[in-house]
Amino acid sequence: MTSTLVASAIGSLSLLWFTPAHPVKIPIADWTPEVGDHLIVDTESNSGYLLRTDNSLYTEFPVITGQKRIVRYIGMTYNAATPDWHWVMKSRHIKGDHITYGSTGRFLRLYKDGTEYTHYGIHEHRSEDRMFGEVSRYQSMGCIIVQSTVLDIIEATYELNGEMLEVVTEEGVGPDVITRETLNEA
Numbered sequence: 001m002t003s004t005l006v007a008s009a010i011g012s013l014s015l016l017w018f019t020p021a022h023p024v025k026i027p028i029a030d031w032t033p034e035v036g037d038h039l040i041v042d043t044e045s046n047s048g049y050l051l052r053t054d055n056s057l058y059t060e061f062p063v064i065t066g067q068k069r070i071v072r073y074i075g076m077t078y079n080a081a082t083p084d085w086h087w088v089m090k091s092r093h094i095k096g097d098h099i100t101y102g103s104t105g106r107f108l109r110l111y112k113d114g115t116e117y118t119h120y121g122i123h124e125h126r127s128e129d130r131m132f133g134e135v136s137r138y139q140s141m142g143c144i145i146v147q148s149t150v151l152d153i154i155e156a157t158y159e160l161n162g163e164m165l166e167v168v169t170e171e172g173v174g175p176d177v178i179t180r181e182t183l184n185e186a
Helices: 128-132 150-158
Strands: 039-042 047-051 059-062 070-073 076-080 084-096 105-114 117-123 138-140 163-168
Touching: 047 150, 070 105, 084 117, 084 150, 105 150, 150 163
Parallel strands: 039 163
Antiparallel strands: 039 047, 047 059, 070 076, 084 105, 084 163, 105 117
């Protein structure tokens, strides 16, 4: 079942996430995006998962999430820990800062509950080799940082799904513990 989410046109969000019976894990290098795939980020283990809509297959990859402290960044003071939320990736931007956003400047913006504009997104970073080599991967200012090859796959998934991608960030979640949830209950 492929879920379509147009929150501005539909007042209620009702996307279901199911517990997979026996999903098969495949390497990220072998992953081919399909319509309905969704992204899950475990903010405890700093692991990302792309999961098939029928939960038959998934792939796992490392991510960097937000520092667990108060920061002052881009004129705001806030807790930089990546919030646990249900998001929809709905826009792509090219940023001029090729340090924070990597050589391509790609930034895939996350919208809270599919409608509310946020400063959160998914992007690469110029120093990804060093950053992913660190023991602690709580290094961002709240966004999710992925390696450039993973960003290619996420961006292809976003495009394949009509320039929209369902994303869940949650502490301690993974493909083996996803339960039925709806975005409007968040």
